[in-house]
Amino acid sequence: xxxxxxxxxxxxxxxxxxxxxxxxxxxxxxxxxxxxxxxxxxxxxxxxxxxxxxxxxxxxxxxxxxxxxxxxxxxxxxxxxxxxxxxxxxxxxxxxxxxxxxxxxxxxxxxxxxxxxxxxxxxxxxxxxxxxxxxxxxxxxxxxxxxxxxxxxxxxxxxxxxxxxxxxxxxxxxxxxxxxxxxxxxxxxxxxxxxxxxxxxxxxxxxxxxxxxxxxxxxxxxxxxxxxxxxxxxxxxxxxxxxxxxxxxxxxxxxxxx
Amino acid sequence: xxxxxxxxxxxxxxxxxxxxxxxxxxxxxxxxxxxxxxxxxxxxxxxxxxxxxxxxxxxxxxxxxxxxxxxxxxxxxxxxxxxxxxxxxxxxxxxxxxxxxxxxxxxxxxxxxxxxxxxxxxxxxxxxxxxxxxxxxxxxxxxxxxxxxxxxxxxxxxxxxxxxxxxxxxxxxxxxxxxxxxxxxxxxxxxxxxxxxxxxxxxxxxxxxxxxxxxxxxxxxxxxxxxxxxxxxxxxxxxxxxxxxxxxxxxxxxxxxx
DNA sequence: GGGATATTCA
DNA sequence: TGAATATCCC
Numbered sequence: 001x002x003x004x005x006x007x008x009x010x011x012x013x014x015x016x017x018x019x020x021x022x023x024x025x026x027x028x029x030x031x032x033x034x035x036x037x038x039x040x041x042x043x044x045x046x047x048x049x050x051x052x053x054x055x056x057x058x059x060x061x062x063x064x065x066x067x068x069x070x071x072x073x074x075x076x077x078x079x080x081x082x083x084x085x086x087x088x089x090x091x092x093x094x095x096x097x098x099x100x101x102x103x104x105x106x107x108x109x110x111x112x113x114x115x116x117x118x119x120x121x122x123x124x125x126x127x128x129x130x131x132x133x134x135x136x137x138x139x140x141x142x143x144x145x146x147x148x149x150x151x152x153x154x155x156x157x158x159x160x161x162x163x164x165x166x167x168x169x170x171x172x173x174x175x176x177x178x179x180x181x182x183x184x185x186x187x188x189x190x191x192x193x194x195x196x197x198x199x200x201x202x203x204x205x206x207x208x209x210x211x212x213x214x215x216x217x218x219x220x221x222x223x224x225x226x227x228x229x230x231x232x233x234x235x236x237x238x239x240x241x242x243x244x245x246x247x248x249x250x251x252x253x254x255x256x257x258x
Numbered sequence: 259x260x261x262x263x264x265x266x267x268x269x270x271x272x273x274x275x276x277x278x279x280x281x282x283x284x285x286x287x288x289x290x291x292x293x294x295x296x297x298x299x300x301x302x303x304x305x306x307x308x309x310x311x312x313x314x315x316x317x318x319x320x321x322x323x324x325x326x327x328x329x330x331x332x333x334x335x336x337x338x339x340x341x342x343x344x345x346x347x348x349x350x351x352x353x354x355x356x357x358x359x360x361x362x363x364x365x366x367x368x369x370x371x372x373x374x375x376x377x378x379x380x381x382x383x384x385x386x387x388x389x390x391x392x393x394x395x396x397x398x399x400x401x402x403x404x405x406x407x408x409x410x411x412x413x414x415x416x417x418x419x420x421x422x423x424x425x426x427x428x429x430x431x432x433x434x435x436x437x438x439x440x441x442x443x444x445x446x447x448x449x450x451x452x453x454x455x456x457x458x459x460x461x462x463x464x465x466x467x468x469x470x471x472x473x474x475x476x477x478x479x480x481x482x483x484x485x486x487x488x489x490x491x492x493x494x495x496x497x498x499x500x501x502x503x504x505x506x507x508x509x510x511x512x513x514x515x516x
Numbered sequence: 517g518g519g520a521t522a523t524t525c526a
Numbered sequence: 527t528g529a530a531t532a533t534c535c536c
Binding site for chain 4: 517518519520521522523524525526
Binding site: 071074077078080081099108109110111112113114115116117118 | 402409410412413434435436437438439441442443444445446455487
């Protein structure tokens with residue numbers, strides 16, 4: 001028996017909005033510690049790494065680990081049926097059951113909806129997610145990254161991110177011209193630390209990425225006011241959104257080699 | 259000579275939006291008491307029952323009864339030409355005339371439009387609308403019914419409505435899974451009576467309906483903040499929207515027999 | 517009040 | 527199928 005109750009169904013809604021266009025289906029790995037999901041897109045360019053720790057749930061009961069394979073499109077459809085302030089309870093029997101139940105309850109408890117989704121058998125690939133000692137780690141407002149990706153997508157398809165101690169430059173060029181957006185670490189001491197842009201740079205890095213994917217990642221913006229980009233030469237960038245109290249949603253994107 | 263003046267042309271606009279996809283043409287039966295319309299869809303699954311009482315009109319003159327047969331699609335096209343705050347005057351000569359005139363006037367009276375539509379000869383079938391003593395009568399926010407129909411349409415095509423004193427359950431199942439939405443009577447005394455969900459249940463009922471039609475009925479949502487569902491085993495459900503001061507728009511839908 | 521999304525019209 | 531609009535959410 002697995003049962004996890006989340007006060008804000010909208011959290012999972014936002015998570016699905018930001019991953020459903022990247023991956024068709026994935027296993028939600030439920031263990032006593034929490035729920036996690038790792039999945040790669042069809043072209044194996046991006047990897048999604050979602051971690052939701054048990055402490056972040058209103059209630060969390062998981063006797064033994066189980067993998068819930070779900071169509072992310074179906075799940076996102078069902079989550080659209082949740083009211084904006086509904087709570088969510090996820091219920092699954094055990095490994096033999098072939099469905100999982102999502103229960104939404106309105107704040108006043110005058111409306112309860114439950115949806116059953118069929119489970120899909122997905123072979124559980126283990127992706128090695130190694131903690132690297134990144135050359136550059138940038139913490140910045142997530143809305144700003146979203147805006148940058150949106151703006152640069154108008155110009156071209158590939159963005160060059162150059163980071164050093166002084167700042168981070170996002171460069172793009174296309175048929176109609178080219179553009180650069182540079183952000184600098186926050187110096188204004190009026191800005192609270194949680195909202196400050198911070199660059200930790202061990203050595204300068206320059207990497208190219210497909211804007212299409214980066215833009216897609218920024219759909220997770222509603223999850224967190226801040227985002228971190230971790231980069232090293234030759235390995236995937238990590239774009240990570242903390243999910244308050246619960247965990248985080250990370251996206252890995254392999255750089256384009258010219 | 260028939261002449262009826264309505265302060266809000268938008269009311270008739272909303273009425274037509276919610277019925278024009280169900281019935282091609284219908285008779286507007288004008289009598290000294292008001293205007294009424296009964297019509298069935300082509301497949302004889304739904305019946306529309308519209309009542310607009312004379313008191314609700316700004317002015318209302320009708321010497322003797324007459325039936326105005328109109329193409330609802332044409333009428334709805336013409337009503338689209340009305341400004342949002344325009345008043346509407348409906349004018350018809352008598353039974354010999356073959357047109358009816360719709361006059362729109364802007365609030366400041368600086369713009370007057372008039373449209374003439376050809377009358378159609380439609381044989382006036384009398385549908386027996388018997389007031390039944392329903393097993394369950396549910397009054398609920400119309401937006402909530404609309405939301406429920408929209409959400410459940412994502413999952414499947416047939417909804418099972420089960421009503422008893424405790425609540426009303428809308429159930430649906432489809433390829434990807436199944437879902438139930440249950441609403442309970444309002445217990446919160448802070449909610450004004452006009453906005454409260456109320457269930458009058460004589461005996462439990464369980465009925466199946468095609469969601470397609472129910473969803474269509476909910477296009478009438480802009481007419482009223484509340485809607486009532488009246489149900490008894492084996493007879494059509496009535497979905498009724500009160501139209502303030504004027505009357506009501508009711509939809510009858512025969513249940514699906516399994 | 518601005519952005520995003522859902523619905524409607526062309 | 528795309529664009530404009532209306533509604534909802536932030």
